[in-house]
Amino acid sequence: MKLKKKAIGIISSPRKNGNTAILTNKLLDLLNNNFEIEKIYLKDYDINPCKECYYCIENDECSVNDDMQVIYSKLKEAQVIILSSPIFMGGVNSYMRILMERTWHLRKGQLKGKTGSYVIVGCRDIGSGINEMEGYLSRLKVNKIAGVLGFGFHEGDVLKDEEALKNIQRLSNQIISLNQF
Ligand SMILES: Cc1cc2nc3c(=O)[nH]c(=O)nc-3n(C[C@H](O)[C@H](O)[C@H](O)COP(=O)(O)O)c2cc1C
Numbered sequence: 026m027k028l029k030k031k032a033i034g035i036i037s038s039p040r041k042n043g044n045t046a047i048l049t050n051k052l053l054d055l056l057n058n059n060f061e062i063e064k065i066y067l068k069d070y071d072i073n074p075c076k077e078c079y080y081c082i083e084n085d086e087c088s089v090n091d092d093m094q095v096i097y098s099k100l101k102e103a104q105v106i107i108l109s110s111p112i113f114m115g116g117v118n119s120y121m122r123i124l125m126e127r128t129w130h131l132r133k134g135q136l137k138g139k140t141g142s143y144v145i146v147g148c149r150d151i152g153s154g155i156n157e158m159e160g161y162l163s164r165l166k167v168n169k170i171a172g173v174l175g176f177g178f179h180e181g182d183v184l185k186d187e188e189a190l191k192n193i194q195r196l197s198n199q200i201i202s203l204n205q206f
Pocket residue numbers: 038039040042043044045046110111112113114115116146147148149150151152176177178179180
């Protein structure tokens with residue numbers, strides 16, 4: 026029996042039943058037949074900001090011994106990486122920002138060949154959210170697919186965003202066709 030490759034959804038919203046999680050869950054459900062799925066809520070992990078020690082320049086790994094070490098392994102294991110963030114103050118939220126900064130040492134092509142995309146949800150002003158996600162995935166050198174933008178404020182609002190729901194379907198199709206094996 027052939028082992029399925031892994032697809033992970035990393036969700037940075039503090040609301041586990043919030044709009045970002047709803048869209049990400051829909052995407053992961055659509056990928057479920059083709060991939061082994063894992064959902065990661067960053068709020069469940071003890072992760073700290075980059076302390077700017079520059080250990081990673083020489084060593085290609087991070088010196089901070091917290092739960093990011095677990096997330097590094099998950100990123101390396103996965104074939105498909107989905108980053109999902111709500112928009113807070115015009116950009117990705119702080120849990121997602123910490124993850125981005127703490128993966129600086131993975132920018133040299135260690136994740137090349139993997140597929141990367143994103144889900145972001147705001148209620149009105151998404152500010153630099155798309156640029157941050159696009160820029161980050163480019164720096165990781167993964168095969169990037171345009172992500173999904175959803176609109177919503179209260180938990181569940183995004184279920185009324187038909188465009189976002191259609192885009193989740195489109196993204197799942199693209200991920201599957203890019204990873205046919
Ligand atoms: C601290 C904070 C800042 C926010 N800033 C913005 C913002 O700048 N632009 C926006 O469109 N929505 C903003 N929102 C609204 C959230 O993006 C929105 O409620 C979204 O649905 C949250 O996603 P979630 O349900 O997955 O947590 C903010 C919410 C919070 C709590």
